[in-house]
Ligand SMILES: Nc1nc2c(c(=O)[nH]1)N[C@H]1C(S)=C(S)[C@@H](COP(=O)(O)O)O[C@H]1N2
């Protein structure tokens with residue numbers, strides 16, 4: 523991607539080399555178990571089928587605290603996908619009641635008064651440092667609008683549009699939400715804790731349960747961040763859209779890592795290791811790299827930025843009346859650069875016209891857009907939306923296959939019916 527700053531690209535190349543030569547340290551897991559994970563990642567497992575969710579008034583999921591009404595969410599395993607149609611009457615920000623939930627296990631309910639954050643490790647110049655919730659709230663705060671999007675968002679289209687097998691949660695396009703986050707800069711906390719010039723990686727870890735996958739205990743959810751990103755624009759957030767973080771979204775404190783893959787945004791953070799040597803965890807080795815015929819056996823470099831996508835705020839198979847004017851609405855976003863323009867097709871991709879952008883495009887956020895449509899003929903129709911970002915990238919017709927179905931960026935075909 524052209525817009526990735528050199529520091530990130532250099533980091534990725536470096537880590538990848540260190541990993542292949544066995545020079546980076548496995549944090550909290552056996553090197554052998556990591557190797558098993560990498561081997562498994564090069565083979566596509568079948569998609570996790572969505573749990574059957576019969577239409578009932580209130581849908582809920584063990585492990586998720588908030589209600590998940592079927593008009594707002596589709597349940598997929600331990601996760602809840604936002605129905606894009608439910609965003610039509612929302613503004614730029616996604617209300618917490620309809621923000622997608624991605625849980626490896628389940629939401630822990632933590633008491634902010636007994637919670638603390640411990641910063642420790644060989645990358646500090648001194649002893650570990652603890653921060654209570656109160657101490658964090660007393661530090662200078664910053665506010666920023668950012669999306670959180672799962673790296674596997676759009677994964678199911680590898681199968682339905684490209685006929686390719688991929689493993690993981692079968693998301694359509696609703697594993698994304700945008701919120702206004704308030705918190706403290708991770709950089710401020712790391713400096714107060716005494717981060718040294720020799721620090722290279724920062725490893726935040728969640729307080730949710732350990733993750734067991736195919737009989738291997740992967741430990742608690744954790745993923746190293748390069749120091750350059752950690753000291754740049756990362757937040758330790760305690761508020762979402764002006765309210766304290768809700769339990770499902772990481773209360774009392776989570777990371778917000780703007781424009782990066784969702785997994786970087788560790789929820790329920792309890793400790794942060796600052797390391798003088800490179801760190802590996804399952805979430806930057808077997809998971810969250812690209813595997814498959816086009817990639818090296820150890821996978822691509824760990825994923826960092828999200829890609830470019832567009833979605834209509836419509837249910838699958840929505841109906842439209844012929845010869846009437848309709849306002850199509852949707853959103854586009856990119857982790858690479860602000861969105862520059864969006865085009866819409868209502869004839870299956872034959873002709874395209876510009877959509878009208880309703881927001882000033884900003885890095886790390888999405889833009890809402892609209893397009894008018896007067897369907898001419900009764901019958902099935904296919905709507906498409908295609909975004910271009912300021913790095914000059916346009917959504918392609920297809921995405922190169924990877925076994926775990928990450929970073930799907932191709933134009934999605936949205937079937938509707940004209941009556
Ligand atoms: N501690 C912890 N942090 C986590 C996760 C998790 O399961 N545990 N899931 C990650 C993934 S894969 C994603 S996509 C985002 C989802 O954030 P959300 O549930 O607030 O939408 O959180 C990330 N942070």
Ligand SMILES: [Mo]
Pocket residue numbers: 624671672673674784785
């Ligand atoms: Mo994710």
